[in-house]
Amino acid sequence: MATVIKHGLVFQNGRLLHTDVLIADKQIQTLGNNLTAEHIIDASNLLVSPGLVDLHVHYRDPGQTYKEDVITGSLAAARGGFTTVGAMPNVLPVPDTPALMSKMVQNNQTNGRVHILQYGPITKNEDTDELPDYAALKQAGAFALSNDGKGVQNAQTMYSAMQQARENQLLVAVHAQDDSLFNHGVVNEGPAAEKLALRPISELAETTQIARDLLLAQKTGVHYHVCHVSTKTSVCLIRMAKKQGINVTCEVAPHHLLLTEDDLVSDDAYYKMNPPLRTKNDQAALIAGLLDGTIDMIATDHAPHALQEKTGGIAKAAFGITGSETAFSELYTKFVKPGIFTLTELLNWLTIKPAQVFGLKNAGMLEPGMPADLAIFDLAHVKRIKEQDYCSKAINSPFTGDEVYGQTVLTMVAGKIVYQKEQA
Ligand SMILES: [Zn+2]
Incomplete structure (x- = not known):
């Protein structure tokens, strides 16, 4: 099933641009405007990063x-x-x-x-x-x-x-x-x-x-x-x-x-x-x-x-x-x-x-032909870092309690969602 990430601010090849990202067969297929697919992820007001x-x-x-x-x-x-x-x-x-x-x-x-x-x-x-x-x-x-x-x-x-x-x-x-x-x-x-x-x-x-x-x-x-x-x-x-x-x-x-x-x-x-x-x-x-x-x-x-x-x-x-x-x-x-x-x-x-x-050819870039490995971040809203939210077994962080922007909304590996923030 193809997926399109719509209306995000996309970090591509060293620059930030507003574009849609089309994903199919575990890969980035195209970047461009007005792309469509069966499955749509709305990234309005969000950052889409490799x-x-x-x-x-x-x-x-x-x-x-x-x-x-x-x-x-x-x-x-x-x-x-x-x-x-x-x-x-x-x-x-x-x-x-x-x-x-x-x-x-x-x-x-x-x-x-x-x-x-x-x-x-x-x-x-x-x-x-x-x-x-x-x-x-x-x-x-x-x-x-x-x-x-x-x-x-x-x-x-x-x-x-x-x-x-x-x-x-x-x-x-x-x-x-x-x-x-x-x-x-x-x-x-x-x-x-x-x-x-x-x-x-x-x-x-x-x-x-x-x-x-x-x-x-x-x-x-x-x-x-x-x-x-x-x-x-x-x-x-x-x-x-x-x-x-x-x-x-x-x-x-x-x-x-x-x-x-x-x-x-x-x-x-x-x-x-x-x-x-x-x-x-x-x-x-x-x-x-x-x-x-x-x-x-x-x-x-x-x-x-x-x-x-x-x-x-x-x-x-x-x-x-x-x-x-x-x-x-x-x-x-x-x-x-x-x-x-x-x-x-x-x-x-x-x-x-x-x-x-490290000479990794399949990481770090959002380009057609690259694996659909990406992360979507919310830069606009502030959130407190809480111990109970950690996925790690460990909680040894001096940053717990800090109020931060840039919460991860979704992470995708080879086109598959591996993390998604719970809806507020
Ligand atoms: Zn060391």
């Missing part, structure tokens, strides 16, 4: 499905308007063999409500200096490599990993963290750590490893992608490296754009993430980095945890917050409404850019 792309999520499946699983994680993505996600491999067991990788890819395909791309690990079990067989992992379905959650401590290990990733044409997405400088910290080194008497994390834990990796990336020519950059110095290093022609890209997480260590006013673990919330100066550099193209894209680092893992104070709590269901509305409300970003810029960083950086 499905958002979030290449940094944690689904805890297999191994810790009490936190999240592929079904609830991908439902949370759909509710946030995301239709393609990249799942990190820090699960139990780590998919470091082709058999484990195939099993995960199968589960992602069977149970995912959106497209789930699977990262393979950079090192075996993510905590050794042994490299998995990248060719075999790629063959089994890995789309890129990452040890996210952990830094690769040994430089020779990272050097070999980059050489082999390059040979196998795999992107290496890195959680930059030198453990000796990280020193079991829990919040950014600064006034908040002092006031709350919490163990500090030096920004050097992130920046020194990025500096090392950029030199290794230059030597190997690998596509080196830095996950969740959080400091001004990281942005400066990547800006310099890009000028030198090093094959580097990077992402920023919504919470590092939206919050700083100044928001850490009490011992509340919903503000504990890794990298930690940094200074206002860092936040300004991240915003500037996006605007000048140093930072390529936004990715949520959706990190669900069970209630008991996020209560009882920052010192003992797990790192990470959920992000899928709040990213678009928070960023739209706090950055587009006040005129810091244009809507086009924000959508670019959530659609076209991540697809380009």
Whole structure:
């Protein structure tokens, strides 16, 4: 059955235009005016976007499905308007063999409500200096490599990993963290750590490893992608490296754009993430980095945890917050409404850019012939973010209670509605 989405403001190929969208056979067929079909979706006063792309999520499946699983994680993505996600491999067991990788890819395909791309690990079990067989992992379905959650401590290990990733044409997405400088910290080194008497994390834990990796990336020519950059110095290093022609890209997480260590006013673990919330100066550099193209894209680092893992104070709590269901509305409300970003810029960083950086040909664009993966957002009405509305199993978000614009009305994957807001 053909469907036409009528009268929406459509984000297509980097611009916004009023047009109808005709969908049939799971694909976008045509964009134009006065299109008709048996099934009509009225998008008057609504934004129609290509499905958002979030290449940094944690689904805890297999191994810790009490936190999240592929079904609830991908439902949370759909509710946030995301239709393609990249799942990190820090699960139990780590998919470091082709058999484990195939099993995960199968589960992602069977149970995912959106497209789930699977990262393979950079090192075996993510905590050794042994490299998995990248060719075999790629063959089994890995789309890129990452040890996210952990830094690769040994430089020779990272050097070999980059050489082999390059040979196998795999992107290496890195959680930059030198453990000796990280020193079991829990919040950014600064006034908040002092006031709350919490163990500090030096920004050097992130920046020194990025500096090392950029030199290794230059030597190997690998596509080196830095996950969740959080400091001004990281942005400066990547800006310099890009000028030198090093094959580097990077992402920023919504919470590092939206919050700083100044928001850490009490011992509340919903503000504990890794990298930690940094200074206002860092936040300004991240915003500037996006605007000048140093930072390529936004990715949520959706990190669900069970209630008991996020209560009882920052010192003992797990790192990470959920992000899928709040990213678009928070960023739209706090950055587009006040005129810091244009809507086009924000959508670019959530659609076209991540697809380009990771070489995804079937994501991020609303074009005839592309899969009918899209999201419809209501930019006009304000809504409070409520815990009981989350599709994720987890509720560990500092954004609960915020009043935001940009609620998702409907999300479609391959022409099928995978999320629809309940009628008010
Ligand atoms: Zn990470």
